[in-house]
Amino acid sequence: MKKTRNPFQHLAKALALLTLLIVGSSYFQACKHEPIIPDITDTTGTDTTDIIIDTSAVDTTSTPPQSLCDPDSAYFVQDILPIFVANCATSGCHDAATHEEDVVLDNYEHIYDEIDPYDLDNSVFKLIIEDNNSNRMPPSPMPRLSAMQTLAIANWILQGAPNNSCEEPVFTCNTTNVSLSATVYPILQNYCIGCHSSSNASGGINLSTYNNLKATALDGTLFGSINHSSGYVAMPQGLPKLNQCSIDRIKSWIDAGAPNN
Numbered sequence: 001m002k003k004t005r006n007p008f009q010h011l012a013k014a015l016a017l018l019t020l021l022i023v024g025s026s027y028f029q030a031c032k033h034e035p036i037i038p039d040i041t042d043t044t045g046t047d048t049t050d051i052i053i054d055t056s057a058v059d060t061t062s063t064p065p066q067s068l069c070d071p072d073s074a075y076f077v078q079d080i081l082p083i084f085v086a087n088c089a090t091s092g093c094h095d096a097a098t099h100e101e102d103v104v105l106d107n108y109e110h111i112y113d114e115i116d117p118y119d120l121d122n123s124v125f126k127l128i129i130e131d132n133n134s135n136r137m138p139p140s141p142m143p144r145l146s147a148m149q150t151l152a153i154a155n156w157i158l159q160g161a162p163n164n165s166c167e168e169p170v171f172t173c174n175t176t177n178v179s180l181s182a183t184v185y186p187i188l189q190n191y192c193i194g195c196h197s198s199s200n201a202s203g204g205i206n207l208s209t210y211n212n213l214k215a216t217a218l219d220g221t222l223f224g225s226i227n228h229s230s231g232y233v234a235m236p237q238g239l240p241k242l243n244q245c246s247i248d249r250i251k252s253w254i255d256a257g258a259p260n261n
């Protein structure tokens with residue numbers, strides 16, 4: 001099952017990332033007219049460090065303990081699985097019940113079956129970066145994966161597609177300087193938007209436009225669902241509960257009045 005390591009992987013990785021940066025910037029061009037939350041375009045793949053780690057738990061304002069997670073690594077549990085669960089393993093597509101085209105993308109073993117480690121020349125990745133909207137995955141009208149998500153998947157495949165995990169410890173958590181664009185939206189993008197976009201508003205909840213998100217934040221359903229409070233449906237569906245730092249930081253943004261900052 002385990003495939004051999006490509007000796008040219010470093011060169012291949014550099015070329016692939018370069019290509020993705022170019023493709024990635026055109027994604028954002030194409031998205032200019034979408035009613036998405038502003039300012040996230042500032043994080044376009046110029047700094048790959050920001051792309052592959054969950055920075056939500058890292059305190060950048062004081063002198064925190066060193067991050068335990070390698071900033072150059074993509075972690076399957078935190079960075080990759082949420083993308084597949086929210087965008088691919090949905091009902092009618094690649095969940096276990098539907099298994100469209102015999103492809104199931106709901107856990108590590110199933111996802112690993114569909115890709116070739118160290119090699120971006122495989123069908124799943126090619127479909128993700130496909131230009132033609134009617135051939136690409138996820139198919140239209142589902143939104144295209146973002147450049148950040150695409151880069152994270154590329155990075156993970158080029159690391160050999162390990163079943164790895166890294167969680168920042170809670171004591172590095174800073175809940176004082178949270179903003180929608182830098183803190184909250186990246187978490188939602190990774191764990192929620194695939195199931196809660198304008199074209200796929202599961203349960204009638206659309207988290208991809210500011211006004212809808214704000215309403216969900218201010219009426220308590222956003223926090224109730226991610227905190228697994230009684231009376232709310234626990235989110236993210238099909239995934240483990242968000243780490244406590246992410247929950248605390250979203251709570252802090254909600255308590256500040258859910259500003260569009």
Ligand code: HEC
Nearest residue numbers: 085086191192195202203205221222225232233235236237
């Ligand atoms: C795999 C798809 C999926 C993912 C991922 C997902 N959701 Fe949901 N969400 C749903 C579905 C389906 C419902 C409707 C559930 C129901 O009504 O039983 C729902 C309902 C909700 C609700 C309404 C809850 C209530 O009690 O009324 C909120 C709020 C919500 N989701 C927020 C989120 C957030 C925030 C995330 C990310 C942390 C997330 N969801 C991730 C599918 C998903």
